[in-house]
Amino acid sequence: MDKIKILIADDVKETRDIVKKIIELEDDFEIVGEAVDGQEAVDKIKKLKPDVVLMDINMPVLNGLEATEKITALNPEVIVIIMSVQGESEYLKKAMFYGAKEYIIKPFNYDTLVNTIKLTYERYKQINKSQEHYKDGKIITFFSSKGGVGKTTLAVNVGVELSKTKKVLLLDMDLMFGDISIFVDAVDSKTIIDAIDDENTDSYNSLKTYLFSYNKNLDILFAPKKPEASEYIGKEIVEKIINILKRHYDVVIVDTGINFSEVTLHILDISDYILFISNIDIASLKNTKLGLQVMRSLGYDKNKVKVVINRFNTDYGIGKKEAEEVFKEEIFLTIPDDEKIVLNSINSGKPFVEGNKLIKSKIEKAIETLCKTLEI
Ligand SMILES: Nc1ncnc2c1ncn2[C@@H]1O[C@H](COP(=O)(O)OP(=O)(O)OP(=O)(O)O)[C@@H](O)[C@H]1O
Ligand SMILES: [Mg+2]
Structure with missing residues (x-):
């Protein structure tokens, strides 16, 4: 099976490191890159072609919501999962509206992160396959x-x-x-x-x-x-x-x-x-x-x-x-x-x-x- 390619976008190095540690323990996952702000995430999509983007909400330059909208508009096949802290439910709603597929609340444990990525990826891979393909005029x-x-x-x-x-x-x-x-x-x-x-x-x-x-x-x-x-x-x-x-x-x-x-x-x-x-x-x-x-x-x-x-x-x-x-x-x-x-x-x-x-x-x-x- 091909590994699920993941891009991590978070301005806090600690969070990126924790996520990396967890993901590296899983054989089915592969980290293809990191971004420290929303714009960097947007810029890296074309080259890295991740299946999943783990996206923080509050980031400098371009926040996670705007980055999500940009990424999903141009690359609807990319699955964005929002990582947010408790009490940001208004943002979460917005994130879903802007095209995010799922969210996890920080701090999360090993199983929550791994299962969320796996389940969301499986669900949307099926939908992507069965859905009418986007045109390419x-x-x-x-x-x-x-x-x-x-x-x-x-x-x-x-x-x-x-x-x-x-x-x-x-x-x-x-x-x-x-x-x-x-x-x-x-x-x-x-x-x-x-x-x-x-x-x-x-x-x-x-x-x-x-x-x-x-x-x-x-x-x-x-x-x-x-x-x-x-x-x-x-x-x-x-x-x-x-x-x-x-x-x-x-x-x-x-x-x-x-x-x-x-x-x-x-x-x-x-x-x-x-x-x-x-x-x-x-x-x-x-x-x-x-x-x-x-x-x-x-x-x-x-x-x-x-x-x-x-x-x-x-x-x-x-x-x-x-x-x-x-x-x-x-x-x-x-x-x-x-x-x-x-x-x-x-x-x-x-x-x-x-x-x-x-x-x-x-x-x-x-x-x-x-x-x-x-x-x-
Ligand atoms: N096949 C045709 N037979 C007769 N007249 C034509 C024909 N094609 C275009 N014209 C006439 O040529 C004129 C210019 O046409 P049009 O505006 O389509 O050209 P254009 O190349 O887009 O011009 P511009 O460089 O200003 O954008 C129009 O007045 C139109 O009536
Ligand atoms: Mg003309």
Whole structure:
């Protein structure tokens, strides 16, 4: 049998030593690490991958309650057992609310500690196994090296189309000029900056209130309404938010701005697919060629970066073959130019793939093909 891996988080060395002594006497247990405050415990989870965290409540830097919430939000399979002294029952209730599975009252004896760990581990191992696994949403990012080529139009319509069969999150990460809220007629909704300002970014439950529910399968996190707000949104917070959210969706669609900011680079890194959007005019081709060179220098492989030509029309003088020669890259797909449908859809705040006409337009069919061709 694999040993139960335990991390001890307590700022008092004496307590850690006692717990260590007891645990070392048990063959089924193994101590994988110690932490002297809540933050250290949070930081060590990824590397040490403990099955169980023994967590003190009162600790400096980050207390045991907040540490428990952070750990269980990102690692729901980790079992947190709270160690507390008598008379902290209010805290205990809170701890359970924040995701702790069990508690023991200090001072405890040998048998209490060993049995609590064993029983809690066995109980939750079974539940973890039988429970539906958390999702690990595939991340599909819409990017371009020239503005106005149709990233947002395509991201929104692909999001709505995929939500017909999958659970989808649409993230507006064009943090300065994001306009997805206009495309879905929801300009008064909350945005990512509200979640950050309210410090409600530690769990799915907290973040949920800032998502716009477009339909039962599609949630949207909007970009701030003012460009200057983007200054307060760094890579760390974006990474945290995406890590928490993606566990609840099959697919995460990300719309981006035209920049290589820290946030954008992070998103490009964690994407399963980057749909590199271009138009077919000379200026677009030039910028896309340069942008694709950046993709290569970032080390992304060909399967990850897919070139999509939007507003394609064979009458425009440049064909698919010629574009491929310029890019030295295959074109994954083309989306037809259809100003009437697209403009109407944006102006009415209703994505065009919602059209319930019996006969589908070419552009709707192209979005369907795009969704089917992506391996998700
Ligand atoms: N397939 C299409 N056919 C016709 N017009 C289109 C098509 N796709 C996008 N457009 C038009 O192009 C304009 C820009 O689209 P969109 O806002 O989606 O681009 P973007 O790349 O997100 O721009 P930005 O760089 O500002 O974020 C819109 O006015 C839209 O109507
Ligand atoms: Mg846009």
